[in-house]
Amino acid sequence: MTAAAHRAVVVGGGLAGVTAALELADAGVRVTLLEGRPRLGGLAFSFKRGDLTVDNGQHVYLRCCTAYRWFLDRIDGAALAPLQDRLDVPVLDVGHPRGPRLGRLRRSALPVPLHLAGSLARYPHLSLAERAAVGRAALALRALDPADPALDGLDFATWLGRHGQSPRTVEALWDLVGIATLNATAGQSSLGLAAMVFKTGLLSENGAADIGWARVPLGDLHDALARRALDAAGVRTALRTRVTSVSRAQDGNWQVATESETLDADTVVLAVPQREAHGLLPAGALADPDKLLDIGTAPILNVHVVYDRKVLRRPFFAALGTPVQWVFDRTESSGLADGGQYLALSQSVAHNDIDEPVTVLRRKYLPELERLLPAARGAKVRDFFVTRERTATFAPTPGVGRLRHGACTDTPGLYLAGAWTATGWPATMESAVRSGLSAAHAALAALGRHRAHPLQEAA
Structure with a gap:
């Protein structure tokens, strides 16, 4: 034939x-x-809501995602979903006793693992001892083989605890990344999958974790x-x-x-x-x-808010001390062009919120955005809606x-x-x-x- x-x-x-x-x-x-x-x-995917073009959820990829980057090249779409020049994630903690604090997770041009050392040393959301413990855990993580079947049966939180990671460290660093990539907390995640994410994204090559997302x-x-x-x-x-x-x-x-x-x-x-x-x-x-x-599923909730003015001057940020997880500016890609701003909140591990009425979610998330973004406190909300993916991913248990x-x-x-x-x-x-x-x-x-x-x- x-x-x-x-x-x-x-x-x-x-x-x-x-x-x-x-x-x-x-x-x-x-x-x-x-x-x-x-x-x-x-x-x-995307859909229309009035004059807006809305993504059902915020999707990002990393420089280490070689298959998806090939896909973008194959469909002639790479220029429409560019990568950061260097990993740079603003992390705002509004639960700090001394008031809101902004930290950043960003890499330098140094080789692995030194490329993240400077950022970690200055990360204000962890104590000096916690930062030092992160470095030791990262070195231990590099020694793991994600393909080892034995790792599949263990949970990531137990491993982190054995390697000196405090609950605060898990919340402010490991879960900050893990929830977004695994759609599960460390306690719900297979050590094998977690090791794969962190080894490949943060500990393989200098620029592996640089973030890309669609500008359309x-x-x-x-x-x-x-x-x-x-x-x-x-x-x-x-x-x-x-x-x-x-x-x-x-x-x-x-x-x-x-x-x-x-x-x-x-x-x-x-x-x-x-x-x-x-x-x-x-x-x-x-x-x-x-x-x-027997493969379980996990939900993702996306909260969409359209303000009458600009309230966020960064393309995105992650949050601590609040139910809000990640916030992205989708104004340009949505076609909103009248001076307002459209923000999309990506809420992984959304079991508690996925079936809540919109009115309940509005009462929950709008005040949190005002805590995070002072400019939102005087802004008018033109539109508020949610998209729900109840089976967004398989559960990485x-x-x-x-x-x-x-x-x-x-x-x-x-x-x-x-x-x-x-x-x-x-x-x-x-x-x-x-x-x-x-x-x-x-x-x-x-x-x-x-x-x-x-x-x-x-x-």
Whole structure:
């Protein structure tokens, strides 16, 4: 069979599915991408609210996210989501007994681990003894192997306690980063995943933790530019198309049924959340498919506030001593152009707030923003709304590693993709893209197609 005759169906149009479809098409496979929503992008998307273009949530990536950076390059979107020149995170503590204090987590040009030493030495939210203890814990963390299965069964908080980290240190440093990247506190996080985040982001290369984010709506990247790239690659994309079953025909080929047609394929990639994948898996595809149902989920709440004037002069900041976690200025990307300012609060580990009425959340968060931002105290709130992702990520709890499955199933020609699969990363855009690449290259190898892996090329 020639490469041109190979047919693949990718189920799911999030970052994992789009990645798999592009990589398969670039290798000469005829690809059909099926997505039930009216757009691409999965859980990183935009929508209209009046004149505003709103992201459902604030998504960032780091310089070490080589797969997502490849994805941005592949869809010609890298210039629209630039990275900081150097890591610089303002951290405002409004719970300090002497009043609000601003600290910064930023790197220098020195080699690892000295690149963060100066910032840590001046970090005002920890005592001198706590800062010294952080340095010792960081050195111990560098010695861990995140791929060690033994680490998967331990929680990060216990390890931190054994290495001299006080509750305040966990709150003001380790959880400040971990909650945003893992969507879990240290006590709820697998040591293996936490070690992976901190080793890769903070202790691998000098600039690994430099932060990037979209300066345009996410839909411009993950939907519009992605769809253009898929079209150019020859992928047939069908939106508003729900897959009802995936089965193996008597001739060995795959059949993917939708509500309107049945597609034949040599290869199928299920790039959907774990519960949806479980529902579509044919019998015998996995030895223990119910493990997928044991992978928990964690919510993220996003609070959106539009003021009648500028109240924040930084692009973003993190907060301590308040329920507010991270605040981003989304004014320009939303299209707001009348002198007001649009702030987005990203609230991970949002179990307590995810189902609260908007009125309750308004009473909770507007006073907190006034505590953090004095300029907000006299500003008029033009709009206040929330977006809720109840199953935003998989829960990175201890033991989750043994539940995450790799790209290959037990049935030839059927592959899994999604941030929840066994990428070694937590549920991030990076993990999603890595999973799509893994599924595509496993499929190409089975088809006898040999194509250089883009991450190996980058290395």
